[in-house]
Amino acid sequence: MNGSESILDVRDLSIAYGSKTVLSGVTLDVRENEILGIIGPAGAGKTSFLQAINRMDAFNASMKVTGTLNFLGRDVRAWRNAYALRRQIGVVFPLPVGLPLTVYDNVAFAPRLAGKRSRAELDEIVERCLRRAALWDEVKDRLDSLGSLLSGGQQQRLTIARALSQDPVLLMLDEFSIAVDPVTTMRIEDVLKELRQEMTIILVTNLVQQARRLADRTAFFLDGRMVELGSTESLFNGETLFPETRDYIEGRFG
Amino acid sequence: MRASLSTDRIDRAWIVDRIVQVLMFLGGISAVVFIVGIFVFITREALQFVFSRFDVVEFFTSIRWAPTSTNNATYGALALMVGTASVTGVAMLVAIPFSLGAAVYISEFATGRSRETLKVLVELLAAIPSVVWGFIGLTIVNGLIIDVFDVPIGLNVLNAGIILGLMAAPIMTTIAEDALKAVPDRYREAAEAMGATRWQMIRRVVLPAAKNGLVSAVLLGVGRGFGETMAVLMASGHSINLPTSPFDSVRALTATIAAELGETAVGSDHYGALFTLGLFLFLITFLINLTADVVVRGIRNS
Numbered sequence: 442m443n444g445s446e447s448i449l450d451v452r453d454l455s456i457a458y459g460s461k462t463v464l465s466g467v468t469l470d471v472r473e474n475e476i477l478g479i480i481g482p483a484g485a486g487k488t489s490f491l492q493a494i495n496r497m498d499a500f501n502a503s504m505k506v507t508g509t510l511n512f513l514g515r516d517v518r519a520w521r522n523a524y525a526l527r528r529q530i531g532v533v534f535p536l537p538v539g540l541p542l543t544v545y546d547n548v549a550f551a552p553r554l555a556g557k558r559s560r561a562e563l564d565e566i567v568e569r570c571l572r573r574a575a576l577w578d579e580v581k582d583r584l585d586s587l588g589s590l591l592s593g594g595q596q597q598r599l600t601i602a603r604a605l606s607q608d609p610v611l612l613m614l615d616e617f618s619i620a621v622d623p624v625t626t627m628r629i630e631d632v633l634k635e636l637r638q639e640m641t642i643i644l645v646t647n648l649v650q651q652a653r654r655l656a657d658r659t660a661f662f663l664d665g666r667m668v669e670l671g672s673t674e675s676l677f678n679g680e681t682l683f684p685e686t687r688d689y690i691e692g693r694f695g
Numbered sequence: 696m697r698a699s700l701s702t703d704r705i706d707r708a709w710i711v712d713r714i715v716q717v718l719m720f721l722g723g724i725s726a727v728v729f730i731v732g733i734f735v736f737i738t739r740e741a742l743q744f745v746f747s748r749f750d751v752v753e754f755f756t757s758i759r760w761a762p763t764s765t766n767n768a769t770y771g772a773l774a775l776m777v778g779t780a781s782v783t784g785v786a787m788l789v790a791i792p793f794s795l796g797a798a799v800y801i802s803e804f805a806t807g808r809s810r811e812t813l814k815v816l817v818e819l820l821a822a823i824p825s826v827v828w829g830f831i832g833l834t835i836v837n838g839l840i841i842d843v844f845d846v847p848i849g850l851n852v853l854n855a856g857i858i859l860g861l862m863a864a865p866i867m868t869t870i871a872e873d874a875l876k877a878v879p880d881r882y883r884e885a886a887e888a889m890g891a892t893r894w895q896m897i898r899r900v901v902l903p904a905a906k907n908g909l910v911s912a913v914l915l916g917v918g919r920g921f922g923e924t925m926a927v928l929m930a931s932g933h934s935i936n937l938p939t940s941p942f943d944s945v946r947a948l949t950a951t952i953a954a955e956l957g958e959t960a961v962g963s964d965h966y967g968a969l970f971t972l973g974l975f976l977f978l979i980t981f982l983i984n985l986t987a988d989v990v991v992r993g994i995r996n997s
């Protein structure tokens with residue numbers, strides 16, 4: 442199932458805020474159609490890592506990124522059109538962000554940015570993405586009510602539908618279940634399992650077991666470095682080279 | 696055994712709390728008392744005239760404002776109302792693009808020091824006394840209009856509108872910028888993460904989210920336009936006229952009151968007529984502010 446083609450090739454990545462280095466020397470590749478899990482305690486640098494990939498560092502003047510991040514063969518900072526780069530990458534934030542627009546407009550937002558105007562085409566995209574995010578049945582009768590008024594779990598699925606509407610090559614989820622009830626978490630996990638057929642996913646998670654359930658390979662971040670990256674199976678079978686990884690997985694800290 | 700009622704007594708904190716509550720209550724109702732007091736005063740002075748001499752049809756449809764005529768005093772306020780409305784209209788044409796543009800720039804584009812500097816400058820502009828603006832209208836804008844449009848007089852609707860627009864723009868900018876700032880950054884980040892350009896993000900997310908605040912900024916600007924006196928008196932030409940072009944001189948309601956009240960005998964028809972104008976203005980500005988308030992309440996509830 443896993444193509445071995447690499448979508449994202451990270452070499453010697455370092456990230457600093459001002460003079461404080463929060464991530465250094467990260468080298469890894471993300472392969473087509475895999476789910477790459479990233480686990481590690483708070484402050485390890487996971488979110489910063491995702492931000493560097495879609496160039497969200499542009500919004501924070503103190504954030505400095507060095508090293509290379511080849512996305513589809515070109516360093517993200519060499520992309521002339523950062524907006525086009527971001528349109529290829531879907532992002533789901535830890536806290537759901539329903540834009541203060543209708544449910545419909547939330548999902549139609551990215552397609553409209555991409556220049557789609559035909560109502561029929563937008564209708565089709567909105568329905569398809571909401572279905573795939575397991576939200577359609579709950580909102581199909583209230584597509585024109587505000588997306589920011591949905592419950593937390595629904596908003597998180599709305600943001601997933603929105604990310605899918607970009608038709609992304611890469612989907613990045615940052616601790617999506619942090620503000621979501623367990624039932625919704627399970628539903629979203631099922632969605633992700635299906636999505637793996639069509640796109641590549643980076644799943645940053647605070648739940649070690651979630652990585653175990655979903656990820657093909659898992660990376661462990663700790664204190665600003667990547668301790669190791671291996672197949673999820675081997676990592677969770679205790680075939681890890683590093684005691685910190687085992688301690689973290691077994692819940693002894695973090 | 697240790698349970699006891701000995702702690703149930705009136706202590707200092709209790710007394711201070713009561714005193715503060717009373718003081719706050721007095722502060723709160725004083726605002727209401729002042730508003731009602733002013734309204735009662737204006738109405739009382741106006742009513743005498745309204746019941747004795749007032750002619751609704753004349754007041755709202757005649758342009759003959761001749762209260763000092765000895766044998767045929769008339770009180771047609773139409774020209775004054777149109778004067779005020781036309782000047783305010785031009786002022787909004789000037790102020791809305793300036794203030795919304797400035798607010799978007801300050802809130803969405805400027806950063807760090809330049810943003811702070813701009814905000815201070817805008818607040819400084821808001822503090823310029825209206826007589827200074829009137830002076831600018833009387834000299835600079837007057838000369839400019841005469842030169843650019845080749846008209847004999849530059850004191851007219853256009854001049855007063857420009858001056859009033861520039862006067863209203865700073866406060867409108869400040870309020871509009873507050874409305875934009877109230878839009879949470881996470882919306883901006885979510886939109887930009889999807890690949891929206893800065894402008895797409897502003898147009899499709901930030902402006903719609905701040906809509907109510909922006910509308911109320913504009914309405915407060917309109918209220919300011921209706922109420923402004925000195926600058927309009929100086930820049931409008933102050934002549935009674937139904938304007939047919941921006942180059943006609945007009946007279947505003949406020950300016951009429953300011954210019955004439957000092958020369959009337961207390962209790963005379965003229966005196967009462969001016970208070971009737973005042974009452975009319977009071978009601979209009981009250982309505983505008985009320986609308987702005989309702990609109991702002993709309994934001995909080997949504």
Ligand SMILES: Nc1ncnc2c1ncn2[C@@H]1O[C@H](COP(=O)(O)OP(=O)(O)O)[C@@H](O)[C@H]1O
Nearest residue numbers: 458463481482483484485486487488489490501
């Ligand atoms: N905007 C920022 N400015 C300064 N420091 C930051 C900023 N964002 C994150 N950091 C710091 O970077 C480190 C890594 O943060 P983060 O990437 O959010 O880690 P994680 O997502 O693994 O919890 C933390 O020490 C955090 O305090």
Ligand SMILES: [Mg+2]
Nearest residue numbers: 487488489615
């Ligand atoms: Mg994080």
